[in-house]
Amino acid sequence: MLQLSTRKPTRFSEADLHIFQKLRSLNWGLVLTLCLISASGVALLYSAGGMAWEPWAGRHLIRLCCGMMLMIVLAMIDVQHWFRLAYPAYFACLLLLVAVEVIGQIGMGAQRWIDLGVFTLQPSELMKIALVLALARYFHQIPLDRLRAPLALIPPLLMTAAPVVLVLLQPNLGTAALLAFGSGAVMFAAGVPVWIFWTAAGGVLVAAPVGWQFLHDYQKDRVLTFLDPGSDPLGAGYNILQSTIAIGSGGVSGKGFGMGSQSQLMFLPEKHTDFIFVVLAEEMGLMGAIGLLLLFGIVLIYGYLIGIGSKSQFGRVTALGLTTTFFLYLLMNIAMVSGLIPVVGIPLPLVSYGGTAIFTFLIGCGLLLSISVHRESRVSPHEPLL
Template sequence: MSALLERRLLTRDRGVGVFQKLWQIPWLFVLLLCAVAGVGYVALYSAGGGNPDLYANRHGLRFGFCLVMVLCLALVDVRLFARLAWLGYAAALGLLVLVALHGQVGGGAQRWIAIGPLQLQPSELMKIMLVLMLAAYFHRASWERMGNPFFLLPPLLLVLVPVGLIFKQPNLGTSLIVLALGGVMFWAAGVRWWKFAGVLGLMAAAAPILYANLRDYQRARITTFLDPESDPLGAGYNIIQSKIALGSGGIWGKGFLQGTQGHLNFLPEKETDFIFTMIAEEFGLVGALVTLALLLGVVAFCLLVALRCKHQFGRLLALGLGANWFLYVFVNVAMVTGGIPVGGVPLPLISHGGSAMMTTMLGFGLLLSVWVHRDLEFGVARD
């Protein structure tokens, strides 16, 4: 009976044409994305020392390609993604295993894998695929079922296996982000409060063991976070210089192309991880807050999609993608302002670098697809 019902619901919308879908695309949100990427273009133009060929143009070009991809994905039926989720997840996991075996070592960690001319970071891809996979898994889970621990075991493995692989790279920051992302999905799917409380308690208890297993540079990050002045020319240098750059920007900033910290190279990795510092130095608190507002706009839109969507898959997917974006932004900005220990987390759509932009834009493609197909009747909860 239920299968019958499902089939009926599935086939209900077969007549929706491409133009109708195009009309459904939230162009205001697309404009928001363009604005964020535009901020990135301006910042990278400055980071290149006024030479657009260095970073900015490539950034713009890449964004253009990704935007076309996003629009194409927006037209694809969201149910197809649900069905193929496991395939994407398997591919991302495969890449993670591959990178563990043959990855290119960079900065003491195996993170990158070369696919043709592209340098891909499978952990970035995994974030999107994990969200997709969990959304598909929890799609039909009833409130009753969410209370069943055995039902939660497979998705827990889906989270912990990639987290373990990424942690072993070693990339503490990203593995924690993926873990948090998994947590958000479980939370949104309706896992009981007390279970979260229990797991968090366990994690607090396990923290000392985790710390003992950290690599030296990871520990250095934590200790320099706690006291950056302890090693001003070593591990603490990045944080200190970033704070100096930010703080010296003041309210109105030093002006476009006038940032001394950035242009005189006191600021490390200014085109990637510390691009936000560059913006805050040259455009001040005002520029930084405007940028933050744009980034917050994206989070808000994700939440809107999640709340407006009529099927659980779309809701979970939108919320997860929003959380992914939020985690990127929060970790990056908190990192450059000295709020949390430094980890190689870029600011998506603004930082220079293809991996993060491609995967986040892939996520936005899924998000738009959810929005376009938000009223689709697609499955209900069952036992």
């Protein structure tokens, strides 16, 4: 005898439907592009590790998967919450930078990390995101006509100077430069007059000779080596000479996957971190390098379009500031390994082996996706400071 089922059809709650709606509106084109870049990084680390998952590719893949899941979770959070968390995140990162000076772990002649047991944290990476958020909140609450008053720029300049000085003390000149240029991008996106940037540029040029005296010896060597790499081919100039040899030997089509002589025969130092792009150029040639740069270009285009499409000043400035920071990140790494600027120790996002740098970049992408999903969200400028 047949019995009719009395089970009621499953119904989704309003919260579940809201999440599904957000997932549908997610910028999946940006997510797919990030996955393709990440896959390229895993493949290059697999090759750099001697065609093996250990010691780099396997761990890199796990970190990327965890970071991608975190990115999707962050994308579901409304922009208004990021507005409220902007200042607390900034001050938390500032305290972590102070902690680096007190209990930081020393490695490769620098004190940049905090050993948390389970993993090692580099607070300067997190500050790249926190500084953009804090500055975007400040400029969201300042009327546009007040930006022409020099006094209105004192708070953001102090907010920028504090982490820059702390990062310089580590010492980490490359990240300090990224923080300074990134904050400049936020100020430009917020509508700060152009003449202020020209004035700042002139001040930097005037102060450059004085700043030279405060550089560490290895930093001066990097600058001098950049001007004449052949002056110390087996010392300070070794990295960049091997890098340019590897890039040039790759030609148009490359030597083949896993067939790079400079990387496989251990001539190329730091091939899994800062110089991973060189492995790509040697093995996949000019075409492979252009392909990866095109993928990064798509990410930047998505980022700028997300910023332009945001209805709130906070979302617009945050998206434009983060995207420009990503562009500077990419530019400095490619220029560094190509010999166009001195070596400054900047990894290639999602491709270089690392922990904090990967999560920082994907957190930033999560914020971009959040701004995209909640592009219609209006952020009130009359929020409490904390």
